[in-house]
Structures are given as structure tokens and as C-alpha cells.
Amino acid sequence: MARILITSALPYINGVKHLGNLAGSMLPADVFARFKRAEGHEVLYVCATDEHGTPAELAAAAAGQDVLTYCEEQHRIQHDIGRAFGLSWDWFGRSSSPQNHELTQHLANVLEDNGLIEERVDHMVYSVDDRRFLPDRYVEGTCPHCGFRPARGDQCDNCGRLLDPTDLIEPYSTVSGSTNIEVRETRHLYLLQTKLEEKLRKWLESKTEFPSLAKAIANKHLDEGLIDRGITRDLAWGIPVTRNGLPRPGFEDKVFYVWFDAPIEYIAATREWAEAQPGRDWESWWRTDKGANDVRYVQVMGKDNVAFHTVSFPATILGSAEPWKLVDVLKAFNWLNWYGGKFSTSGRRGVFMDAALELLPPDPWRWYLTANAPEGSDTAFTWEQFQSAVNRDLADVFGNFVNRILKFTESKFEGHVPEGGEAGELEARLYQSVSEKLAALTANLETLEMRKAAQELRGLWVLGNEYLQEAAPWTAIKTDPDRAAVIVRTALNMVALFARVSAPFIPFTAEKVAEGVGEAYPGSWPSTDAKAELSKLEPGRAVHAPEVLIKKIEDDQLAEWTARFGGAEG
Ligand SMILES: [Zn+2]
Numbered sequence: 001m002a003r004i005l006i007t008s009a010l011p012y013i014n015g016v017k018h019l020g021n022l023a024g025s026m027l028p029a030d031v032f033a034r035f036k037r038a039e040g041h042e043v044l045y046v047c048a049t050d051e052h053g054t055p056a057e058l059a060a061a062a063a064g065q066d067v068l069t070y071c072e073e074q075h076r077i078q079h080d081i082g083r084a085f086g087l088s089w090d091w092f093g094r095s096s097s098p099q100n101h102e103l104t105q106h107l108a109n110v111l112e113d114n115g116l117i118e119e120r121v122d123h124m125v126y127s128v129d130d131r132r133f134l135p136d137r138y139v140e141g142t143c144p145h146c147g148f149r150p151a152r153g154d155q156c157d158n159c160g161r162l163l164d165p166t167d168l169i170e171p172y173s174t175v176s177g178s179t180n181i182e183v184r185e186t187r188h189l190y191l192l193q194t195k196l197e198e199k200l201r202k203w204l205e206s207k208t209e210f211p212s213l214a215k216a217i218a219n220k221h222l223d224e225g226l227i228d229r230g231i232t233r234d235l236a237w238g239i240p241v242t243r244n245g246l247p248r249p250g251f252e253d254k255v256f257y258v259w260f261d262a263p264i265e266y267i268a269a270t271r272e273w274a275e276a277q278p279g280r281d282w283e284s285w286w287r288t289d290k291g292a293n294d295v296r297y298v299q300v301m302g303k304d305n306v307a308f309h310t311v312s313f314p315a316t317i318l319g320s321a322e323p324w325k326l327v328d329v330l331k332a333f334n335w336l337n338w339y340g341g342k343f344s345t346s347g348r349r350g351v352f353m354d355a356a357l358e359l360l361p362p363d364p365w366r367w368y369l370t371a372n373a374p375e376g377s378d379t380a381f382t383w384e385q386f387q388s389a390v391n392r393d394l395a396d397v398f399g400n401f402v403n404r405i406l407k408f409t410e411s412k413f414e415g416h417v418p419e420g421g422e423a424g425e426l427e428a429r430l431y432q433s434v435s436e437k438l439a440a441l442t443a444n445l446e447t448l449e450m451r452k453a454a455q456e457l458r459g460l461w462v463l464g465n466e467y468l469q470e471a472a473p474w475t476a477i478k479t480d481p482d483r484a485a486v487i488v489r490t491a492l493n494m495v496a497l498f499a500r501v502s503a504p505f506i507p508f509t510a511e512k513v514a515e516g517v518g519e520a521y522p523g524s525w526p527s528t529d530a531k532a533e534l535s536k537l538e539p540g541r542a543v544h545a546p547e548v549l550i551k552k553i554e555d556d557q558l559a560e561w562t563a564r565f566g567g568a569e570g
Helices: 019-038 054-062 067-084 098-113 193-205 212-223 264-275 303-320 353-359 362-371 383-412 425-446 450-471 473-479 481-502 507-516 555-565
Strands: 003-008 042-049 091-094 117-127 139-142 169-173 181-191 295-302 329-333 336-338 379-381
Touching: 003 019, 019 042, 019 295, 019 329, 019 336, 019 353, 019 362, 019 425, 019 450, 042 067, 042 264, 054 067, 067 091, 067 353, 091 098, 091 264, 098 117, 098 181, 098 264, 098 303, 169 181, 181 303, 193 212, 193 303, 212 303, 212 329, 295 303, 303 329, 353 362, 353 555, 362 383, 362 450, 362 507, 379 383, 383 450, 383 473, 383 481, 383 507, 383 555, 425 450, 425 481, 450 473, 450 481, 473 481, 481 507
Parallel strands: 003 042, 003 295, 042 091, 295 329, 336 379
Antiparallel strands: 117 181, 139 169
């Protein structure tokens, strides 16, 4: 048994996430966590809301709330929706927690002790009317590169370039709209990443298990050359800047930059988890001097987050020279797009997690988003593909097999696993095919190849249908009851096996299926010995067909949803 730590990128606090966010971080992490638990490993899957930074302050202001209340409310909403989707976090924390305050301040202190932090004088945009500095999104103006207006202080939404607020042409305050703006001097802390370049490169070279997308992005950032990074901001909401446990003189109105404290929350969230219940220990997951050397740490995230996890966060950890656990496998995803364009939180373009659950239960979404995970390249959501994945894969292939054999058992064997007969040549061939598919499914889950894993799982469901079709128990029962008993028993064992291997992908449906054949849920992950796995159900056990497992998506539903959420023209 191994100990496996899993984190998915922290969803930002400003509102419910869209399906692209789910598909590229939280959902694959959940599938992997469920798979590893079924294998019998000790798994800790932590996530949290990322609560600091200017977007949180601005969203709170727009909602007419103070930022604390806003974050509390939004955290609860995101937590509840994630749970409704079946995300099996062991803990869903908050980057604004006291634990993260303490750990962030601690790491900054250690980095400074190690000569890796220095104070520098910056020139920042200051609003005279608002009597405050305007970091990041507090200032907008015209993009100096493409002329787009309004470009935000940290990035231009049109050309995508990262900006510094002082770059903007004709800037104005988003607090008051005032154009009475000047550039003033202010002091900030800088993390001297340039001093850590060699260490980072060596560490990254040792990460042979990183899938190619993560490695390529990481190397690109290193090759472009590291820069020393400002890790404080002129803001009120965030983690106060301290030195040796006391407020840092001159930094009373500043906080740590959100991108400095957010990844530290992975560790702090684990501490939140531990402190929520006696007997839990967080250090054995994170401190290599306290047991974390045995931990396998897997991170899952969208490609935009890779640089922060392969350069910035490791710079913090390596720079501390403390024995913290670093990531072993970093799985990155491309974008899930909405038709030709992007999902947009601000433009409410595409389907968001809350709206998705108003339309359908979580499993159809989970299946589609895993089977079409944006792994090799960006992928576009379309309603037509979604309908096809649900109707063909889930309803026609999986649901149909389960219902058909269970209904047949109810009508011909009084709802009991039949006894009698011996497995024959057809079963021997089935065992062979199932063994191969199980091995491939397991191998792909192991390397977090979600698309391929879903493909292998679907292949298993197909084997079930093919077996039934070829064995034809409805014919055998008329002439050879023992033969019919073997077929039905084998097929019922397939149903039980499907419940176990489908559980990471479609947990709610798998639970109903397991219940139908009298199996515990969630079951353990099967070996590749298909003969043994398909001979488990004892004759005489009561089984029953579940209520409708998967409802098909009708064409008129599709038309209605396309009109409501946009589609090809959207
Ligand atoms: Zn631009």
C-alpha cells in the first residue's frame, strides 16, 4: 500500500466554475483519487478556494458585500457544487485560512533568512482621488501592444499579453473611474528566482515522470530566463507581510501576492484537514523528515498553471531549504473550449457547474468530460458530441447491457444468480479479452491518461454486449438450462465488475449498479485475472434491475439547451 497525495489547481473564489475548469483539474484528479482508493492505497486529495487578489475584492464590491463575507459564501457554494458533482476531496480548504497565513509568513521569513528576498523600490500606479495604489485589475486602460480598451492592469484580454499597470495608455481607476492617476514609488518584496535557476533546472531534470505537456511548458519558462518576482501588493485583502512574526515596517498596508500564497495552501489545506479531527497528521504528508518520503505526490491542473507549479512554487520550496515534499507527477491539461471560443466567466459563455446540474445528473457530465478530456490538444465542447457520448456510450452500451441481463435474470431466474453448468470456450475467450482491457484501463489510469482510460472502459462495456449477443441466453434457456445459467452468471459477474471499474468515472451510476447485484460500494479495483474476477458472485444471490440508469438526451432537449446556453453561433 502506498500513500498518495493529490492536489488539483485551486479554483478561484469569484463565482461558480465552468465545465472547462472542472474537466482540466478537479474531475481528472477525482477520477484518479477514486481509482487509487479502490486499489487500496492511502489517498489524500486536497483542494481549496484561492481567495486572495484583486478579482476577489472587485467581485465582492460588485456583489455589494465585504470581501470576507463574499469569500465565505462563495467557498460554501463551490464546495457544495463540487460535492454534488461527486468530487471526493478529503478536504476543500481556503487559502485565507489561519494555517495558510502562518505558513506563507513562515516561508517568506525563511526565504529572506536564506538571502532570497530583498526589498526593492517599485513605480506603481497611484490614484490620487482614491488615495490608494492600483495594482493589477484596479487599473484599466488602453493596451500598449494592440490598442485594445479596456485592457486590465495585469493582462490584455484581447492580445493576451501580460502587462504591468504602468504600461497602460490613458489609465483609469476601476474603483472610482478617476483618471487622476500618477506613478508613485512604493517598496515591495522580491523573490530572487534568478539565484535559484540552477537548482530549479536540476530539480526539473530529475522529474522524469512528468507528462510531456507539463515538461514542455516548464522548460520553455526556464529557457526564457527567470526573473526576480514581486511577491507583495498594495492591497488590504490578503496575508499580511511580516518579518520574524511582527508586522514588517513600511509594509503595514501591503499583503503577499496571491500567486505567492495560493500554492502554499496545498500544504496549509492539509493542515486544515488534520486540525479538523484528532488523530490526523499533516506533516507525514509534506515533511520528508517526517514520513513524506514515502508519499507519491500528483498535481493536476490546466496548462496556464504549469509555470507557477514548475517554477514559482518550487522556487519557494527549494529556496526554503526545508525538507518539504515536492511534486512527483504533474499532469497538465489543455483547454476545453466552448465551440470555437473560450468559456467565459465574465461573459457567462458556456455551461457552468451549477447550470449543468440543473439539466442532468453529474454522471453524464463526468463521462463526457473524461472521455473527451483536453489532453493532446484543446478540445471543443459541442452539444451534439455530448448527446452522442451520453446516448451511445452510457445508455446504449453500458445501461442497456446492465438492464438487459438483470431483467432477464428477474424473468427467467426469479432474480437470483443461477447455479449449474461449466464455463466453456466462449467464456475462455471472454476472460482473455477482459483481462487485456482491464490491464490497459489500469495502466492508463496509472499514468492519468484519461481519454484512453475512458476508451478502455467503454471497450469493456462493449465486450459485455458482444458476449451476450453471441452467447444468446434467451435461446439457450429453451434447450440447455445449464448453458443458460453459465451465461447469465457470467454476465451478472460482468455487471459487478463494471460497477467496480466504472466507479471512478461515473460514481453515482456505478453505485446503483453495484446495489443491483448486491455488491458493496465502492468495491475494490480488480486484478487482471478475469476468470477469477468473473467467478465471484455466489449462486443464489438476489439481484434486481435498477431504476432507469441513464436517461437519453432527446433532440428537443438539445435544441432547448442550445438556445439557452448558445451553440454553434454563440
Ligand atoms: Zn492587447
